[in-house]
Structures are given as structure tokens and as C-alpha cells.
Amino acid sequence: MSPNFLPWRRERQRRCCRVWGMLFLGSFLLSLTMMSSLRASCVVLSRGAEMRLNSEEAILKGAETRYAQWRELNTQFQQRQQALISRAKTQPWQPVLASLSAAIPEQSWLTQLHYQTPTLTLTGYATTLSALTMLSEALKTLPGFTPGPAGEMQQDNQGRWMFTFTLQRQE
Structure with missing residues (x-):
């Protein structure tokens, strides 16, 4: 009589399927985790870049406002200086x-x-x-x-x- 290797083959085939299934499932979950991590980091980077752009725009607007105020004050100062010079000329x-x-x-x-x-x-x-x-x-x-x-x-x-x-x- 010859030995029946059928149950052993089935058991081996199931183990092999489990191993390959686990490897496939693990690599799939690992890929999914990496993609979601990469996507999250891209979102964080884009938000950071957007926040940086917004802050730079706010700084630029503030600088423009300050420069306009400075120009106005400088103009007023020049006018006062001219008035003082004119007054000094006419006072005598x-x-x-x-x-x-x-x-x-x-x-x-x-x-x-x-x-x-x-x-x-x-x-x-x-x-x-x-x-x-x-x-x-x-x-x-x-x-x-x-x-x-x-x-x-x-x-x-x-x-x-x-x-x-x-x-x-x-x-």
C-alpha cells in the first residue's frame, strides 16, 4: 500500500497559502500605511507652506503700511522744516x-x-x-x-x- 500524502499536501498547501496571504496582506497594509503617512506629510507640508506664504504676505503688507506711514511722517517733517526755514527768513x-x-x-x-x-x-x-x-x-x-x-x-x-x-x- 502506498502512503496517502494528500492530507499532508493539503496541510502544506494551507500553510503556504497562509504564509503568502500574510506576506501579501502585510505588504498591502504596509503600503497603505506608507501612502497615508506620505499623504498626511504632504498635507502638513502644504499647510506649512500656505501658512508661511500668508505670514510673508502679512509681513509685506505691514511693511508697506509702515513705509507709507514713514513717507507721510517724512513729508510732514520736511514741510515743517521748510516752514521753519521760511519763518526764520521772514521773522527779521x-x-x-x-x-x-x-x-x-x-x-x-x-x-x-x-x-x-x-x-x-x-x-x-x-x-x-x-x-x-x-x-x-x-x-x-x-x-x-x-x-x-x-x-x-x-x-x-x-x-x-x-x-x-x-x-x-x-x-
Whole structure:
């Protein structure tokens, strides 16, 4: 009689199927785990890159805002500096103009003041010839100036005397 190897073959075949099944299932689960891990890391990396991009955009907007504020402050500072320089240039004229205003009689008024170093030219009107004479005398006593050559004087059609006086600034 010959030995029956059929149950042994079946048992061997089942073990072999179990081993190959376990290997296949293990490799499948390992591949699935690796793919899900890779996908999760890609999501994390993309979110990190997105967050970095958003933060860089926010920083850039903040820098642009700060730069605009700085430019505005710088412009205001430059304007203040120009105003101070202009004021420093015109401040010495305040007492001169105040004394000039006090020296002008009521019957005369100025229409134009023109200063080109060192000459001050006054143009205006006087209602009477005596007011014009008083103005001429008052300008001779104006501090810081000496009378220059007399300009033109003429009477307009309303009877007012138009005048031009030139004064030289003393340094």
C-alpha cells in the first residue's frame, strides 16, 4: 500500500497559502500605511507652506503700511522744516514791516511791496499831496533803510496820487 500524502499536501498547501496571504496582506497594509503617512506629510507640508506664504504676505503688507506711514511722517517733517526755514527768513522782517505800517499816514496805502536784495520798492496810493509828503518824510526815518532814488508819482483820474518809493537796506 502506498502512503496517502494528500492530507499532508493539503496541510502544506494551507500553510503556504497562509504564509503568502500574510506576506501579501502585510505588504498591502504596509503600503497603505506608507501612502497615508506620505499623504498626511504632504498635507502638513502644504499647510506649512500656505501658512508661511500668508505670514510673508502679512509681513509685506505691514511693511508697506509702515513705509507709507514713514513717507507721510517724512513729508510732514520736511514741510515743517521748510516752514521753519521760511519763518526764520521772514521773522527779521516783522519789526521792519511793523515800523513801516506805523509810519504810513492814514490817507495813503500800499498796493505792492517788492524786495530784491538790497532794494525795497513800495508802490501805492495817497489821497492828498500832503499825505504823500508825510509818507516821504516818514520813510526817511525808517530804521534799517536809507531812501533811494524817488520813483514816479502821478495823479490818476480819481484824484489819487500814485507813488513808487525805493529804499536801500543797510546791512
